[in-house]
Amino acid sequence: MPAEPAIAVDQLVKVYGATRAVDGISFALAPGSITGLLGGNGAGKTTTIAMILGLVMPTSGSAKVLGAEMPRQRYQVLHRMNFESPYIDMPHRLTVRQNLNVFGKLYAVADLSGRIADIAGQLELSEFLDRPSGKLSAGQKTRVALAKALINQPDVLLLDEPTASLDPDTADWVRERLERFRKQHGATVLLASHNMAEVERLCERVIMMKRGRIEDDDAPVRLLTRYGRQTLEEVFLDVARGRGEAREAAQ
Amino acid sequence: MSAQGTSSAASAVALAPHRVGAMVLRYLYLLRSSWPRILELIYWPTMQLFVWGFLQLYISQNAGFFARAGGMFIGAVLLWDILFRGQLGFSVSFLEEMWARNLGNLMISPLRPIEFVAALMIMSIVRLAIGMLPVSLLAIAFFGFNIYGLGLALAAFFANLILTSWSVGILVSGVLLRNGMGAESLAWTLMFVLMPLTCVYYPVATLPYWLQLISWSLPPTYVFEGMRALVITHEFRADLMAEAFALNALYFTAAVIAFLALLKSARRQGSLLQSGE
Numbered sequence: 108m109p110a111e112p113a114i115a116v117d118q119l120v121k122v123y124g125a126t127r128a129v130d131g132i133s134f135a136l137a138p139g140s141i142t143g144l145l146g147g148n149g150a151g152k153t154t155t156i157a158m159i160l161g162l163v164m165p166t167s168g169s170a171k172v173l174g175a176e177m178p179r180q181r182y183q184v185l186h187r188m189n190f191e192s193p194y195i196d197m198p199h200r201l202t203v204r205q206n207l208n209v210f211g212k213l214y215a216v217a218d219l220s221g222r223i224a225d226i227a228g229q230l231e232l233s234e235f236l237d238r239p240s241g242k243l244s245a246g247q248k249t250r251v252a253l254a255k256a257l258i259n260q261p262d263v264l265l266l267d268e269p270t271a272s273l274d275p276d277t278a279d280w281v282r283e284r285l286e287r288f289r290k291q292h293g294a295t296v297l298l299a300s301h302n303m304a305e306v307e308r309l310c311e312r313v314i315m316m317k318r319g320r321i322e323d324d325d326a327p328v329r330l331l332t333r334y335g336r337q338t339l340e341e342v343f344l345d346v347a348r349g350r351g352e353a354r355e356a357a358q
Numbered sequence: 359m360s361a362q363g364t365s366s367a368a369s370a371v372a373l374a375p376h377r378v379g380a381m382v383l384r385y386l387y388l389l390r391s392s393w394p395r396i397l398e399l400i401y402w403p404t405m406q407l408f409v410w411g412f413l414q415l416y417i418s419q420n421a422g423f424f425a426r427a428g429g430m431f432i433g434a435v436l437l438w439d440i441l442f443r444g445q446l447g448f449s450v451s452f453l454e455e456m457w458a459r460n461l462g463n464l465m466i467s468p469l470r471p472i473e474f475v476a477a478l479m480i481m482s483i484v485r486l487a488i489g490m491l492p493v494s495l496l497a498i499a500f501f502g503f504n505i506y507g508l509g510l511a512l513a514a515f516f517a518n519l520i521l522t523s524w525s526v527g528i529l530v531s532g533v534l535l536r537n538g539m540g541a542e543s544l545a546w547t548l549m550f551v552l553m554p555l556t557c558v559y560y561p562v563a564t565l566p567y568w569l570q571l572i573s574w575s576l577p578p579t580y581v582f583e584g585m586r587a588l589v590i591t592h593e594f595r596a597d598l599m600a601e602a603f604a605l606n607a608l609y610f611t612a613a614v615i616a617f618l619a620l621l622k623s624a625r626r627q628g629s630l631l632q633s634g635e
Contacts, residue, residue, distance in 0.1 A: 121628070123627075154628065157628065160466045161625075163631070164622070164625040178625060185466065185467060189466070190463075190466045194631065195461075195462035197460065198384070198388065199458060200387075200391045200392060209381075209383060210467065212377070212383065213377055213380045215377075
């Protein structure tokens with residue numbers, strides 16, 4: 108019998124006034140999988156993630172995480188989830204240690220001081236622990252946000268542009284840590300990104316969105332073959348500019 | 359309501375002390391990191407005290423009634439500050455999350471709305487204590503007015519005023535969640551609507567009849583009338599305090615219901631991730 112999906116989205120719709128931000132999408136993510144959510148600005152990626160997190164109420168359809176319907180049953184699973192995004196911050200005046208302490212307590216993390224030392228070591232934050240979060244560089248702030256996202260060792264991790272505004276070296280470093288965390292903990296990861304190289308490297312499956320709908324959904328290798336392209340970026344441009352159907356029809 | 363709906367509503371109001379403690383700790387870290395924040399808590403109540411204290415001193419030297427009712431203005435100032443600073447202490451702690459763009463982190467954590475509200479209530483008392491304790495000592499030193507001399511009456515006044523301040527704070531926070539920082543000015547100004555209506559510095563009988571009806575629907579009115587009765591006739595009006603408690607219970611319940619409804623509306627509008635203007 109197949110395992111229950113870690114995330115199951117069924118006919119999910121979100122309407123804001125006259126805009127259908129998400130328009131009837133469905134997908135299911137297997138436990139322990141890592142999936143990329145690709146799409147241009149306004150494609151509906153962030154709204155989809157917000158509905159999975161229970162931050163936004165769907166207009167219709169359902170989003171289930173670890174069997175709990177979001178947002179109605181969110182308190183059954185929020186302690187097993189976490190999220191990182193450059194669009195939300197950690198309090199700037201608090202030190203890194205104070206921030207991790209507060210969030211660790213909110214998530215009821217056992218042996219919190221040990222866990223903070225452990226994660227600070229893994230993410231090379233030990234020397235910044237007693238520095239105010241607002242006084243760190245962009246790369247250091249991203250690592251702190253990642254430390255907060257991993258503090259409870261989540262079973263489901265959602266990431267919205269986790270490497271935005273990072274230099275290539277730091278971004279690569281962050282990806283390596285994410286990959287390591289997923290392998291060690293068997294977490295399910297859903298990653299929204301504009302960075303094709305990132306998605307190609309990390310994800311075993313890619314869901315491509317455009318105007319609130321899923322335009323394609325496959326493994327990166329199979330997408331490259333089907334579109335006859337060398338890189339995922341070219342596939343993305345085909346989908347974004349509506350050339351996907353024409354290309355497939357021609358083939 | 360379905361069984362699932364009932365369990366969801368129940369879990370929204372279940373309260374875990376460790377999460378409330380985590381939020382209180384977060385605000386204490388913040389206060390500790392910023393001395394201007396602490397100074398600001400003391401500065402305005404002190405200014406208020408001196409302005410009204412010296413005015414009272416001047417009037418009492420020239421009018422027999424005010425000489426007998428020593429401390430009426432100072433008492434009113436201190437009680438008004440409990441009401442106003444109590445609400446500000448609640449609302450500013452909430453605004454700190456919006457200024458820090460941290461609301462999204464909290465809303466995806468296991469923190470329940472009622473735990474968030476409980477932490478903000480505790481912080482309103484902490485911030486109030488930081489501001490009011492030194493000011494109450496200054497009132498004794500400069501004007502010989504000892505608010506602690508009110509004894510049990512002070513406890514009743516305080517409890518009623520802080521309950522009203524929380525009700526206003528909870529309502530304002532709900533509006534901020536729903537409408538974003540565009541509604542920030544409400545946090546700073548809403549309480550001033552109550553100032554003339556709750557008759558802080560004059561008896562309710564001063565108002566025209568139709569305004570008196572509105573005035574008696576507000577719990578702080580009973581406190582200020584009770585304070586004047588105590589200072590002028592040395593009589594503790596327990597009946598006024600009981601009526602104020604009944605009204606406060608009503609308003610507090612209504613504020614919590616409104617907060618939960620506004621939070622639900624914010625989820626519908628998608629305004630929890632974008633907490634800007």
